[in-house]
Amino acid sequence: MKMATRTTFIQSWRERSRRLPASLVLGALAIALVVAIFLGVNFGAIAIPGSVIVRILLNSTGLFHFARQWDPTVEVIVLQSRMPVVIGAGLVGAALSVAGVLFQGMLRNPLADPYLIGTSSGAALGAAIAFVLPYDAIINGAYFSLTPMLAFFGAVLSVLFVYAIARVGGQTPVVTLLLAGVVINAVLVAIQTLILTISPHAQFTLDSLFSWLAGGVSVTTWMPDVIVGSFVVVGFALAWMLSGALDAFGLGEEGAAHLGLQVERYKLLIIVVGSLLTAAAVSISGLIGFVGLVVPHTMRLLLGPRHRLLLPASALAGAIFLILADLLARTVIAPTTLPVGVFTALVGAPFFLFLLRNNKRAYRW
Amino acid sequence: MVDNNPLLDMPGITFGYNRQPLLYDVHFQVRAGEMVGLLGPNGSGKTTLLRLISGVLRPQQGVVMLDGRDSRAWGRREVARRVAVVPQEMHVPFAFSVEELVGLGRTPYVRLLGSHTKEDQNIVRGALQAADIETLAGRIFNELSGGERQRVMVAMALAQRPALLLLDEPTSHLDIKYQIELLELVQKLNRETGVTVIAAMHDLNLAARYFPRLVLFQRGIVADATPAEVLEPHLLRRVYGINVQVGILRGAEHISILPPGNDAVAGDEQHAMQPRVHVMAGGGSGELLMRALADARIPFSAGALNIGDSDHTLALRLAQDVITEQPYSPISPAVLEEVRLRLAQVTVLILCPVPVGPGNLSLLREAVEAAQRGMITLLLAPVALTDGNASAGTLTDEDTLLRQTGIEVRDYTGGEGVKAIRALLQCGARVVNNVKEVVEVARVGLSGSCGPPP
Numbered sequence: 001m002k003m004a005t006r007t008t009f010i011q012s013w014r015e016r017s018r019r020l021p022a023s024l025v026l027g028a029l030a031i032a033l034v035v036a037i038f039l040g041v042n043f044g045a046i047a048i049p050g051s052v053i054v055r056i057l058l059n060s061t062g063l064f065h066f067a068r069q070w071d072p073t074v075e076v077i078v079l080q081s082r083m084p085v086v087i088g089a090g091l092v093g094a095a096l097s098v099a100g101v102l103f104q105g106m107l108r109n110p111l112a113d114p115y116l117i118g119t120s121s122g123a124a125l126g127a128a129i130a131f132v133l134p135y136d137a138i139i140n141g142a143y144f145s146l147t148p149m150l151a152f153f154g155a156v157l158s159v160l161f162v163y164a165i166a167r168v169g170g171q172t173p174v175v176t177l178l179l180a181g182v183v184i185n186a187v188l189v190a191i192q193t194l195i196l197t198i199s200p201h202a203q204f205t206l207d208s209l210f211s212w213l214a215g216g217v218s219v220t221t222w223m224p225d226v227i228v229g230s231f232v233v234v235g236f237a238l239a240w241m242l243s244g245a246l247d248a249f250g251l252g253e254e255g256a257a258h259l260g261l262q263v264e265r266y267k268l269l270i271i272v273v274g275s276l277l278t279a280a281a282v283s284i285s286g287l288i289g290f291v292g293l294v295v296p297h298t299m300r301l302l303l304g305p306r307h308r309l310l311l312p313a314s315a316l317a318g319a320i321f322l323i324l325a326d327l328l329a330r331t332v333i334a335p336t337t338l339p340v341g342v343f344t345a346l347v348g349a350p351f352f353l354f355l356l357r358n359n360k361r362a363y364r365w
Numbered sequence: 366m367v368d369n370n371p372l373l374d375m376p377g378i379t380f381g382y383n384r385q386p387l388l389y390d391v392h393f394q395v396r397a398g399e400m401v402g403l404l405g406p407n408g409s410g411k412t413t414l415l416r417l418i419s420g421v422l423r424p425q426q427g428v429v430m431l432d433g434r435d436s437r438a439w440g441r442r443e444v445a446r447r448v449a450v451v452p453q454e455m456h457v458p459f460a461f462s463v464e465e466l467v468g469l470g471r472t473p474y475v476r477l478l479g480s481h482t483k484e485d486q487n488i489v490r491g492a493l494q495a496a497d498i499e500t501l502a503g504r505i506f507n508e509l510s511g512g513e514r515q516r517v518m519v520a521m522a523l524a525q526r527p528a529l530l531l532l533d534e535p536t537s538h539l540d541i542k543y544q545i546e547l548l549e550l551v552q553k554l555n556r557e558t559g560v561t562v563i564a565a566m567h568d569l570n571l572a573a574r575y576f577p578r579l580v581l582f583q584r585g586i587v588a589d590a591t592p593a594e595v596l597e598p599h600l601l602r603r604v605y606g607i608n609v610q611v612g613i614l615r616g617a618e619h620i621s622i623l624p625p626g627n628d629a630v631a632g633d634e635q636h637a638m639q640p641r642v643h644v645m646a647g648g649g650s651g652e653l654l655m656r657a658l659a660d661a662r663i664p665f666s667a668g669a670l671n672i673g674d675s676d677h678t679l680a681l682r683l684a685q686d687v688i689t690e691q692p693y694s695p696i697s698p699a700v701l702e703e704v705r706l707r708l709a710q711v712t713v714l715i716l717c718p719v720p721v722g723p724g725n726l727s728l729l730r731e732a733v734e735a736a737q738r739g740m741i742t743l744l745l746a747p748v749a750l751t752d753g754n755a756s757a758g759t760l761t762d763e764d765t766l767l768r769q770t771g772i773e774v775r776d777y778t779g780g781e782g783v784k785a786i787r788a789l790l791q792c793g794a795r796v797v798n799n800v801k802e803v804v805e806v807a808r809v810g811l812s813g814s815c816g817p818p819p
Binding site for chain 1: 456459462470475
């Protein structure tokens with residue numbers, strides 16, 4: 001009897017929308033994020049017991065006062081070295097995933113990712129300029145080197161440029177936006193190649209640029225985390241406010257207009273928010289691919305397309321995904337650190353393909 | 366159809382996607398609770414009209430008055446609370462469930478961060494009920510059949526609680542069962558909730574069956590009346606360019622459009638429709654006139670007109686016979702001969718204020734010859750020069766008349782054109798100030814002469 005009701009329940013669930021309840025998913029993701037952060041801090045060149053980590057973290061809040069039964073260097077490693085990297089990875093993953101949701105939702109294009117309309121090449125060009133310029137060494141002692149700043153501004157400027165080019169007669173057609181993005185990408189890559197070719201110490205620059213392009217969370221202090229974190233918090237809040245508009249964009253621009261949306265205004269808003277999130281992420285991580293493409297798709301397959309739920313779920317999942325990828329990158333052949341992008345693709349792709357093959361019917365672009 | 370407080374009022378709007386207007390000076394009014402079917406061939410501007418009403422497009426001239434206020438002044442959100450659109454087809458890339466999609470209809474009412482209130486949920490449930498798709502609520506929209514999807518789109522539009530429901534060829538992708546089901550649904554909604562409906566329709570038979578008011582559309586309104594009046598073979602032939610028979614099956618409500626049963630009947634009609642008015646126009650100068658003649662059911666021929674001229678396009682739709690010349694070419698002797706033959710058959714010749722150049726001067730000379738034979742010749746004055754108070758009858762001075770025709774301004778032949786017009790005036794050609802007057806005079810001229818000319 002019980003079996004029977006159970007199967008009908010599963011059947012009806014499959015028949016209907018094959019979706020998981022929202023609170024369950026968000027709760028599970030939140031728990032998973034905490035676990036991921038612990039794992040991230042736990043593993044590394046030396047393993048630190050979980051109980052110690054808990055006590056150190058609780059002490060650092062100022063509310064608890066556990067007796068110090070551990071090596072003071074462990075505390076330094078946890079609080080000043082590993083935590084910033086793990087939190088940074090989480091922020092980057094969340095930012096890229098949310099930006100991916102924004103761009104996919106607005107462009108209604110399955111291939112859309114945060115780098116599509118110019119951010120990646122703009123950031124890369126900014127980084128290349130930073131590597132070529134001699135100033136980096138001079139203010140190396142300062143907290144923020146030139147590379148993240150130029151990468152950030154490169155990303156933002158290139159998107160604004162693409163948007164300005166694509167805007168014709170008060171409208172910004174999606175196709176024009178995509179094509180302008182492709183063209184500007186090509187131009188910026190060309191300029192970057194030119195700069196690297198004529199730069200005096202080309203070999204050194206190429207090496208550092210390669211490792212930057214491959215992606216990796218390069219955070220050594222709390223400062224970048226705070227800056228990027230504020231971008232992510234504000235960006236996410238804005239994105240969440242746009243969730244109703246993003247849903248309406250699913251009907252196409254004319255459909256959204258019929259629902260009372262000022263389509264062009266929202267389009268610009270979505271582009272600005274998505275680009276700021278991407279630029280903030282890129283400034284501390286380089287170009288980590290795949291996160292912004294796959295996490296939104298995965299969450300959409302599991303939860304459906306409503307952005308009110310999709311956005312927070314993608315932010316959490318993106319953070320978890322990148323923390324774990326970064327952990328693998330740091331530990332697989334420690335002490336050498338591999339590019340994170342390797343793991344996001346190697347782990348993410350098969351998982352995504354698995355979901356896609358089991359969910360063919362729900363995905364018709 | 367004049368109402369002091371119509372739900373929708375378009376007092377003379379003009380719109381074009383590029384320089385050439387697609388809709389020219391369209392007047393259209395709809396009262397609350399009406400059910401209006403919009404007919405017209407592909408490319409006639411039906412969909413454009415709907416997009417102008419919904420506010421997605423803005424007219425280049427004129428305003429769209431919604432509920433007594435310019436729809437631009439309402440703002441997008443307020444318009445979306447009054448007008449809902451059911452598109453021809455909707456492509457949704459994401460796997461929205463039916464309930465979620467219908468819930469999107471509440472978008473114009475939901476605040477920036479607000480979620481659906483109890484009331485919103487009730488309205489969504491009501492919309493699902495009204496469209497009879499409660500059983501589909503949990504299904505994925507993309508996996509539904511065409512007819513089911515169309516119902517979901519109607520439900521989504523209903524969730525907007527609109528006063529005006531626009532449907533853009535709602536049945537064109539459906540098989541006959543779903544077509545009828547959908548129109549029954551729309552009719553039921555119109556009767557029970559009083560929602561006003563404007564639907565662009567392809568199928569004339571379904572339109573006649575379900576819409577008490579039909580508007581025949583061809584870049585402007587050709588006819589606006591009951592199905593029995595609008596679905597008239599002559600009108601349909603002019604607008605759609607096909608011969609049809611209209612049969613009345615059971616009562617005036619059931620009109621059926623059939624292809625012609627036998628060619629003899631159609632041939633007879635053709636003979637009876639032999640036009641006795643000829644229009645010389647070009648460059649848009651004859652647009653208003655030709656439309657007015659068509660409205661007055663006065664059969665006319667037109668030409669010679671160059672292919673590509675907007676008047677040529679319109680004449681092909683509205684005129685019984687069009688004499689055609691190659692694009693951008695001067696009038697050739699062969700075509701001129703055609704014009705001569707045509708002028709020998711008509712009783713009234715109307716000249717529109719078209720610019721005169723070396724290419725079409727020969728037409729004017731042909732007109733002079735016809736006028737000398739005693740043809741009733743009317744010279745339509747250009748709109749800009751028309752003096753509201755002066756009427757053609759009171760003015761006799763030839764120079765004043767000549768100035769009224771505006772020929773000096775549009776003569777590019779070094780005086781030859783002016784000479785021809787002067788000759789026409791001397792032969793008794795009348796200058797007429799507006800289109801309405803031309804139609805009157807043409808009608809009088811036609812009734813004066815008895816029977817078709819030899």
